[in-house]
Amino acid sequence: MADKLKITLVKSTIGAIPKHRATVEALGLKKLNKSVELPNNAATKGMIAQVRHLVKVEEI
Template sequence: MADKLKVTLVKSPIGCVPKHRRTVEALGLKKVNKTVELPDNAAVRGMVNQVSYLVKVEEA
């Protein structure tokens, strides 16, 4: 497993469940097509799994 994950927001969270919208914001994603590098741990993987229909994940 890589020690970092590249997470990119590919779909707008407008109209999504409010909890999912807050999760996207907590991941540090504010605009579509923006990418953040996050540590690869259980907490981040759980957040990404919850909003998997909004984001694209790559191991960095």
């Protein structure tokens, strides 16, 4: 199992509900098509599950 995840914002948060916008911001994603590397843990996976329609996730 990978110890890090690469998360990329692939869809805009303009039409998203405020809770999802806040989750994307908390993941560290600010602009479209930008990526962040975060640890593969339960907290990160829970946040990704909330906004899975806005992001792409790859294991590193």
